[in-house]
Amino acid sequence: xxxxxxxxxxxxxxxxxxxxxxxxxxxxxxxxxxxxxxxxxxxxxxxxxxxxxxxxxxxxxxxxxxxxxxxxxxxxxxxxxxxxxxxxxxxxxxxxxxxxxxxxxxxxxxxxxxxxxxxxxxxxxxxxxxxxxxxxxxxxxxxxxxxxxxxxxxxxxxxxxxxxxxxxxxxxxxxxxxxxxxxxxxxxxxxxxxxxxxxxxxxxxxxxxxxxxxxxxxxxxxxxxxxxxxxxxxxxxxxxxxxxxxxxxxxxxxxxxxxxxxxxxxxxxxxxxxxxxxxxxxxxxxxxxxxxxxxxxxxxxxxxxxxxxxxxxxxxxxxxxxxxxxxxxxxxxxxxxxxxxxxxxxxxxxxxxxxxxxxxxxxxxxxxxxxxxxxxxxxxxxxxxxxxxxxxxxxxxxxxxxxxxxxxxxxxxxxxxxxxxxxxxxxxxxxxxxxxxxxxxxxxxxxxxxxxxxxxxxxxxxxxxxxxxxxxxxxxxxxxxxxxxxxxxx
Amino acid sequence: xxxxxxxxxxxxxxxxxxxxxxxxxxxxxxxxxxxxxxxxxxxxxxxxxxxxxxxxxxxxxxxxxxxxxxxxxxxxxxxxxxxxxxxxxxxxxxxxxxxxxxxxxxxxxxxxxxxxxxxxxxxxxxxxxxxxxxxxxxxxxxxxxxxxxxxxxxxxxxxxxxxxxxxxxxxxxxxxxxxxxxxxxxxxxxxxxxxxxxxxxxxxxxxxxxxxxxxxxxxxxxxxxxxxxxxxxxxxxxxxxxxxxxxxxxxxxxxxxxxxxxxxxxxxxxxxxxxxxxxxxxxxxxxxxxxxxxxxxxxxxxxxxxxxxxxxxxxxxxxxxxxxxxxxxxxxxxxxxxxxxxxxxxxxxxxxxxxxxxxxxxxxxxxxxxxxxxxxxxxxxxxxxxxxxxxxxxxxxxxxxxxxxxxxxxxxxxxxxxxxxxxxxxxxxxxxxxxxxxxxxxxxxxxxxxxxxxxxxxxxxxxxxxxxxxxxxxxxxxxxxxxxxxxxxx
Numbered sequence: 001x002x003x004x005x006x007x008x009x010x011x012x013x014x015x016x017x018x019x020x021x022x023x024x025x026x027x028x029x030x031x032x033x034x035x036x037x038x039x040x041x042x043x044x045x046x047x048x049x050x051x052x053x054x055x056x057x058x059x060x061x062x063x064x065x066x067x068x069x070x071x072x073x074x075x076x077x078x079x080x081x082x083x084x085x086x087x088x089x090x091x092x093x094x095x096x097x098x099x100x101x102x103x104x105x106x107x108x109x110x111x112x113x114x115x116x117x118x119x120x121x122x123x124x125x126x127x128x129x130x131x132x133x134x135x136x137x138x139x140x141x142x143x144x145x146x147x148x149x150x151x152x153x154x155x156x157x158x159x160x161x162x163x164x165x166x167x168x169x170x171x172x173x174x175x176x177x178x179x180x181x182x183x184x185x186x187x188x189x190x191x192x193x194x195x196x197x198x199x200x201x202x203x204x205x206x207x208x209x210x211x212x213x214x215x216x217x218x219x220x221x222x223x224x225x226x227x228x229x230x231x232x233x234x235x236x237x238x239x240x241x242x243x244x245x246x247x248x249x250x251x252x253x254x255x256x257x258x259x260x261x262x263x264x265x266x267x268x269x270x271x272x273x274x275x276x277x278x279x280x281x282x283x284x285x286x287x288x289x290x291x292x293x294x295x296x297x298x299x300x301x302x303x304x305x306x307x308x309x310x311x312x313x314x315x316x317x318x319x320x321x322x323x324x325x326x327x328x329x330x331x332x333x334x335x336x337x338x339x340x341x342x343x344x345x346x347x348x349x350x351x352x353x354x355x356x357x358x359x360x361x362x363x364x365x366x367x368x369x370x371x372x373x374x375x376x377x378x379x380x381x382x383x384x385x386x387x388x389x390x391x392x393x394x395x396x397x398x399x400x401x402x403x404x405x406x407x408x409x410x411x412x413x414x415x416x417x418x419x420x421x422x423x424x425x426x427x428x429x430x431x432x433x434x435x436x437x438x439x440x441x442x443x444x445x446x447x448x449x450x451x452x453x454x455x456x457x458x459x460x461x462x463x464x465x466x467x468x469x470x471x472x473x474x475x476x477x478x479x480x481x482x483x484x485x486x487x488x489x490x
Numbered sequence: 491x492x493x494x495x496x497x498x499x500x501x502x503x504x505x506x507x508x509x510x511x512x513x514x515x516x517x518x519x520x521x522x523x524x525x526x527x528x529x530x531x532x533x534x535x536x537x538x539x540x541x542x543x544x545x546x547x548x549x550x551x552x553x554x555x556x557x558x559x560x561x562x563x564x565x566x567x568x569x570x571x572x573x574x575x576x577x578x579x580x581x582x583x584x585x586x587x588x589x590x591x592x593x594x595x596x597x598x599x600x601x602x603x604x605x606x607x608x609x610x611x612x613x614x615x616x617x618x619x620x621x622x623x624x625x626x627x628x629x630x631x632x633x634x635x636x637x638x639x640x641x642x643x644x645x646x647x648x649x650x651x652x653x654x655x656x657x658x659x660x661x662x663x664x665x666x667x668x669x670x671x672x673x674x675x676x677x678x679x680x681x682x683x684x685x686x687x688x689x690x691x692x693x694x695x696x697x698x699x700x701x702x703x704x705x706x707x708x709x710x711x712x713x714x715x716x717x718x719x720x721x722x723x724x725x726x727x728x729x730x731x732x733x734x735x736x737x738x739x740x741x742x743x744x745x746x747x748x749x750x751x752x753x754x755x756x757x758x759x760x761x762x763x764x765x766x767x768x769x770x771x772x773x774x775x776x777x778x779x780x781x782x783x784x785x786x787x788x789x790x791x792x793x794x795x796x797x798x799x800x801x802x803x804x805x806x807x808x809x810x811x812x813x814x815x816x817x818x819x820x821x822x823x824x825x826x827x828x829x830x831x832x833x834x835x836x837x838x839x840x841x842x843x844x845x846x847x848x849x850x851x852x853x854x855x856x857x858x859x860x861x862x863x864x865x866x867x868x869x870x871x872x873x874x875x876x877x878x879x880x881x882x883x884x885x886x887x888x889x890x891x892x893x894x895x896x897x898x899x900x901x902x903x904x905x906x907x908x909x910x911x912x913x914x915x916x917x918x919x920x921x922x923x924x925x926x927x928x929x930x931x932x933x934x935x936x937x938x939x940x941x942x943x944x945x946x947x948x949x950x951x952x953x954x955x956x957x958x959x960x961x962x963x964x965x966x967x968x969x970x971x972x973x974x975x976x977x978x979x980x
Contacts, residue, residue, distance in 0.1 A: 027621075027624075029556070029557045029621065030561060030564070030620050030621075031557045031617070034558070034559060035557070036554070036555070036556050036557065036621050037554055037555040038554055039552035039554045039636060042552070042553050042554045042555055043552065043553070045555075046553065062529035062532070062533065063529065063532050063533070064526070064529045064532045065526070065527040065659065066519070066526050067519045067525070067526065068524070068610070068643065068657050069580070069657070071520060071521060072587065072595075073595060074520070075587070076594065076595040082596060086588075086596045087586060087587070087588075088585065089585070089586070089587060090582045090584075090585055090608070091582060091583065091584040091585065091587065091598050092580045092581060092582050092583075093581065093582075093583045093598065094580075094581040094583065095578065095579070095581065095645040096576075096578060096579070096645065097562065097565070097576040097577070097579060097581065098576075098577075104566065105563060106562060106565060106566055106576045108562075108581050108583065108607055117598055118521065118580070119587070120558070120610070127519065130520050131517075131519065131520075131526050134517075140832070146529060150641075151640075151641065153558065155586065167557060169555065342630070
């Protein structure tokens with residue numbers, strides 16, 4: 001176990017915070033609530049971006065870029081939207097500083113006050129629908145399938161690295177359609193893209209579902225989400241896809257001429273995932289030895305450490321290992337060959353273990369003699385000696401196996417920690433234990449709110465394709481037609 | 491020539507503005523000075539990013555992300571820096587809105603005033619060097635080679651799409667070194683990366699040089715730049731690389747323990763290019779028929795237009811053309827097959843011509859009979875009939891030829907428009923004509939400023955490896971050791 005590193009059992013929250021810092025993923029900046037994403041953490045984000053961007057393009061979307069600032073009045077156009085987003089936002093009121101006449105430094109120039117304040121975007125529906133107004137005249141201009149990679153700001157009071165920060169990085173898709181059906185299909189399509197990404201790249205099993213009215217995006221008709229279960233039994237919303245109906249089209253007067261030559265309001269969706277996914281990734285796989293990364297998102301998939309006492313020994317190792325590295329790179333496997341003589345092998349072992357590198361190879365003079373190499377896998381913390389012949393194939397398969405093993409482990413954990421409950425006592429006890437709790441709910445906001453107040457559990461979602469069954473609300477005993485998924489959440 | 495499209499000769503500035511809009515590259519947003527980069531324009535930026543990012547990584551750099559906001563006091567730490575950047579910036583003073591008690595909408599909540607105002611980054615030296623302070627202790631932590639892709643805001647009063655906008659996208663490299671030599675080498679290395687990119691991807695010949703003191707980046711010891719010459723005879727600074735000396739290290743107290751166990755201030759560089767490059771690209775190659783794009787940055791390299799009167803004819807064309815498209819894609823050539831029946835071929839020809847697609851193919855029943863295809867190249871506006879056998883090879887070579895031809899044309903233009911002058915009369919006349927003017931200068935700020943006042947020409951740079959020759963300042967007649975490059979500039 002790494003030194004000075006809190007175990008998950010001792011204090012999960014502290015374990016997380018320490019891991020993010022010690023694995024060089026991110027740190028707090030001088031600006032309250034804003035993080036610095038360090039190179040190693042940012043590489044994970046780049047890998048996520050690259051996979052997602054390809055999936056977006058494969059489903060017909062293109063990228064564009066809209067302004068960072070939103071005129072204050074835009075936020076008020078959609079009534080629910082302003083309610084949800086105006087509370088906590090960064091407000092630009094001036095456009096100039098000047099030298100402080102009374103001393104050193106600079107002060108805000110009172111003469112440079114903006115006529116209308118600008119809000120740093122907390123999300124871009126308003127500025128984008130104001131733009132779409134000019135882009136959409138006829139059904140021939142539809143659908144409009146656009147995504148944006150951007151930074152956004154929400155002035156959170158309590159922040160945690162990756163999970164909740166004032167500024168974060170994300171992508172936001174904003175699409176426009178000529179029919180309700182098509183917009184709804186798009187919202188579901190992107191939910192499926194997110195769940196594919198979570199399961200196949202992050203090795204994070206997710207439940208796809210619909211949010212209740214109280215958890216819905218401010219301005220949406222329906223919010224779909226993917227929910228993951230973290231190791232400490234708390235749920236984490238990993239992505240959302242919103243069917244916005246005609247709400248923003250009405251707020252920004254975006255109409256199109258349909259095939260029957262009639263003016264109609266445009267139908268909309270929006271969908272997003274953020275750097276929060278890195279928090280989800282950490283809390284799904286990592287352990288008391290540090291980070292554990294699924295191979296498909298690991299910045300370094302294979303670390304190779306030569307064991308040598310002098311230059312001559314290193315040269316012999318190089319002779320054998322450099323062609324193998326070249327082969328691995330040909331297979332698009334990212335390799336770090338750490339032949340520094342300023343650090344000892346043991347230090348390097350710890351380093352790559354802590355940073356979650358999926359496969360670690362070590363090779364020294366004795367291995368050369370036996371034409372073999374030591375292969376360690378990060379997920380199981382096991383080691384084996386493998387013949388050097390066919391080592392690249394072995395590693396290629398191993399990476400696939402690690403990816404699958406991580407997913408299976410996370411799925412097993414979720415299965416074990418998803419429970420149906422029937423009574424209020426069971427409910428309370430189960431929520432206290434952690435995990436997903438399936439329970440009947442009478443469908444009212446009041447009950448949902450009361451359950452939250454009493455147990456801190458929220459309805460994470462009504463799972464898609466949910467089994468219908470008659471039952472009684474776990475709190476009120478009123479009739480219910482289906483169970484919904486409860487949990488305490490990040 | 492495209493309809494309702496101003497020619498370059500009639501009004502170059504209007505031609506540019508119309509081109510940006512009509513080619514769907516960008517438009518002004520509802521926020522003064524902030525642009526919307528439309529999907530087609532953004533694809534060009536993505537291609538630029540992808541090429542540059544690879545070049546940065548190949549030279550050992552990694553990406554990271556630093557906060558959007560900079561505490562006001564940080565700007566004042568470096569005296570020149572605050573002078574250069576504090577004047578025009580977006581200032582965040584509040585972090586909450588609230589419902590307007592007197593009516594509809596929202597107002598800034600006066601209770602939510604920040605203790606210290608935050609500046610939306612105009613550039614990130616200050617926040618980054620405040621961070622580096624904690625990352626650098628010893629020479630072993632150096633060099634630190636980090637790049638950031640980000641948005642920045644400079645409150646420009648007069649804006650033009652891509653060329654000068656309040657918000658723009660860019661990359662900013664920020665490196666830290668243990669010696670002056672190494673930092674200087676890095677600044678030059680990145681200048682060379684920029685010039686390689688400009689010449690090999692943008693087909694834009696550039697002059698590498700050093701800025702005079704008055705044109706230097708605020709906070710730099712030396713600013714290197716690449717300067718291109720636009721079609722209208724004005725220069726455009728396409729990228730800068732700064733040797734920052736120890737200025738920011740001193741301002742933020744960033745020291746390291748050197749190999750002799752002494753504390754020393756860290757040496758720094760920073761370097762950046764922005765979406766301004768898209769403006770440079772347009773003004774280097776485009777013509778009165780619209781955009782002209784070099785193949786290496788074109789979102790669509792080949793547009794293919796089938797000529798058909800009915801479904802049966804289209805099917806026959808498809809039979810022949812779809813395998814060719816597959817082959818082209820295998821060669822990583824981006825192809826748009828426009829088989830829509832909602833637009834006529836002539837409309838499509840105009841569309842792809844205006845959008846600068848390098849190669850356009852047209853194929854109809856008669857071409858099928860003769861086993862040939864019409865190939866049009868955008869740069870020369872020429873057409874030829876080419877046999878369908880080996881068509882993919884032909885196109886592959888053609889794309890290379892177009893890239894080279896564009897570069898050569900731009901280089902010839904620059905050569906023809908770079909003139910040595912000896913007298914003030916010649917200087918004034920030549921500056922009025924446009925182009926780069928090589929002239930002797932006495933090396934003083936006063937002369938530089940006076941020349942600017944009289945002619946609107948600035949010293950673009952002192953070219954690297956400049957020929958030394960004794961001469962007399964074109965304005966004052968005082969002795970000079972070398973010519974410097976003057977031009978009116980964007």
